[in-house]
Amino acid sequence: MYADLVMQEAKKFTVGLVQMRMTTDADENLHRAVSKVEEAARLGAEVVCLPELFRSQYFCQREDADLFDLAEAIPGASTEALGKIAKAKKITIVASLFERRAIGLYHNTVAYIDADGEVANLYRKMHIPDDPAYYEKFYFTPGDLGFKAFDTQAGRIGTLICWDQWYPEGARLTALRGANVLFYPTAIGWHPHEKEQYGAQQRDAWRTIQRSHAIANGVYVAAVNRVGHEKWKETEAGIEFWGSSFLCDPFGVVIAEASTDKEEILIGEIDSARMEEVRRNWPFLRDRRIDAYTGIDRRFIDE
Numbered sequence: 001m002y003a004d005l006v007m008q009e010a011k012k013f014t015v016g017l018v019q020m021r022m023t024t025d026a027d028e029n030l031h032r033a034v035s036k037v038e039e040a041a042r043l044g045a046e047v048v049c050l051p052e053l054f055r056s057q058y059f060c061q062r063e064d065a066d067l068f069d070l071a072e073a074i075p076g077a078s079t080e081a082l083g084k085i086a087k088a089k090k091i092t093i094v095a096s097l098f099e100r101r102a103i104g105l106y107h108n109t110v111a112y113i114d115a116d117g118e119v120a121n122l123y124r125k126m127h128i129p130d131d132p133a134y135y136e137k138f139y140f141t142p143g144d145l146g147f148k149a150f151d152t153q154a155g156r157i158g159t160l161i162c163w164d165q166w167y168p169e170g171a172r173l174t175a176l177r178g179a180n181v182l183f184y185p186t187a188i189g190w191h192p193h194e195k196e197q198y199g200a201q202q203r204d205a206w207r208t209i210q211r212s213h214a215i216a217n218g219v220y221v222a223a224v225n226r227v228g229h230e231k232w233k234e235t236e237a238g239i240e241f242w243g244s245s246f247l248c249d250p251f252g253v254v255i256a257e258a259s260t261d262k263e264e265i266l267i268g269e270i271d272s273a274r275m276e277e278v279r280r281n282w283p284f285l286r287d288r289r290i291d292a293y294t295g296i297d298r299r300f301i302d303e
């Protein structure tokens with residue numbers, strides 16, 4: 001039994017991160033996503049993650065009730081198409097979708113499609129932004145499933161979504177539930193008029209906060225972004241998505257990183273032995289003062 005436990009703890013598995021650009025044709029985006037997942041599987045990936053809301057261009061740049069028509073049921077057409085590849089290749093797919101949960105009720109949701117081709121679990125985006133050209137509060141109801149980790153045929157994983165990546169609480173709670181890797185499907189980029197002055201700082205902050213989640217929790221972190229300059233109208237500035245998808249290890253070391261402007265598939269290894277090594281030398285979980293964190297669940301402490 002001890003030998004079996006050691007083997008289980010020392011397990012490795014391979015992940016694939018799909019950085020892609022989206023067109024205005026939802027069916028074309030799905031077809032291309034399926035093709036890229038298939039390619040990632042050929043490269044050895046056992047768990048493949050797609051960018052946030054990969055079925056369409058990033059529609060939250062404006063508030064338009066007609067755009068609710070982009071939403072779909074889960075299970076639905078996207079999970080069925082991806083499920084066929086998951087089953088054929090015996091892989092797990094992490095797919096971010098615009099979920100139509102009920103009439104007038106919508107979420108930004110990750111579907112975990114496991115190696116049997118079925119939707120095994122869901123994660124609904126918890127933190128919903130409302131910034132210029134990121135009007136997500138108009139479209140998405142905040143998640144109600146909490147922060148979770150899920151067992152897959154490859155290993156135990158967790159997922160948060162884009163704006164969630166700025167919150168250490170979400171990363172911590174997901175890691176405490178045993179995730180070996182935190183996936184962050186993402187749609188983030190520059191407002192073109194800000195890029196020259198703030199662009200480098202913005203991208204560096206985004207990269208730094210996620211590396212900090214890896215270090216603080218002793219887990220791998222995988223950020224999966226889109227690329228391309230997307231506009232809903234030619235008269236609008238749009239958003240220039242900065243790509244830069246990456247995988248870092250539990251020490252924050254970036255072991256794979258994509259460009260700012262090209263479609264790419266990153267392949268990397270998740271190694272629980274590396275997690276063990278880092279956590280033994282930087283035992284942050286051991287030294288947490290769980291008796292002294294009263295107030296962390298409050299909006300602000302006034303006294």
